[in-house]
Amino acid sequence: MSKGMYVPKESQPKQGGAGAKSTAKDGEKGGKRRIVAQNKKARHDYAIIDTYEAGLVLTGTEVKSLRQGRTSLADGFVQIDGGEAWLYNAHIPEYSQGSWTNHSARRKRKLLLHREEIDKLSVKSEETGHTIVPLALYFKDGRAKAEIALARGKKEYDKRQTLREKQDRRETDRAIAAAKRRQRHA
Known part of the structure; x- marks a missing residue:
């Protein structure tokens, strides 16, 4: 390439080599x-x-x-x-x-x-x-x-129901994690 010549970004060589990380998710544009x-x-x-x-x-x-x-x-x-x-x-x-x-x-x-x-x-x-x-x-x-x-x-009761579901999910996740910990140490 000659000095001062404009080269579009698409045709410029990629930096980072084979191990470079992509910022886009697989198959997703952007x-x-x-x-x-x-x-x-x-x-x-x-x-x-x-x-x-x-x-x-x-x-x-x-x-x-x-x-x-x-x-x-x-x-x-x-x-x-x-x-x-x-x-x-x-x-x-x-x-x-x-x-x-x-x-x-x-x-x-x-x-x-x-x-x-x-x-x-x-x-x-x-x-x-x-x-x-x-x-x-x-x-x-x-x-x-x-x-x-x-x-x-x-509505107010919908909000309470959502909070209840969130708490239930948290409790089950904690119980599963505790069971896994006990199983590893046993």
């Missing part, structure tokens, strides 16, 4: 996800019907702040306005090294989805009891993504 924020309360308060991956339109300081990982999705929700999906109340704090270019911490942010997905979400979210909630913010191949879900609100 790379590994680095989760920045999760909305654990959403899985407790809502029954998840369907999940979607959406891109986020962010400013430079928002991306840098996201990479620092101090983000909160606890009050966040998604609405479809004018054929576009918007993320409201997601708290991305101001970037510590930012200047006058810093962003507003709770501004609305545009979500990038396919037209069919937006239309489907719009129709489903207008049904009684359905809403769209953010589940996680993460980086995938260097791009900020949001995992959003079409969800239905849980």
Whole structure:
């Protein structure tokens, strides 16, 4: 190769040799996800019907702040306005090294989805009891993504039932682990 000549990335030799690790899962398009924020309360308060991956339109300081990982999705929700999906109340704090270019911490942010997905979400979210909630913010191949879900609100007894099932699973897992430990030492 001559010096200064542009070579597309695909034709450049791979680095790392035969033992290099791939960031993508087998048979899956894209790379590994680095989760920045999760909305654990959403899985407790809502029954998840369907999940979607959406891109986020962010400013430079928002991306840098996201990479620092101090983000909160606890009050966040998604609405479809004018054929576009918007993320409201997601708290991305101001970037510590930012200047006058810093962003507003709770501004609305545009979500990038396919037209069919937006239309489907719009129709489903207008049904009684359905809403769209953010589940996680993460980086995938260097791009900020949001995992959003079409969800239905849980009643109080549903929440208690879910907690009971979770505790039962924990107890059985502990009992199995204890039995295995006893079996190894016997």
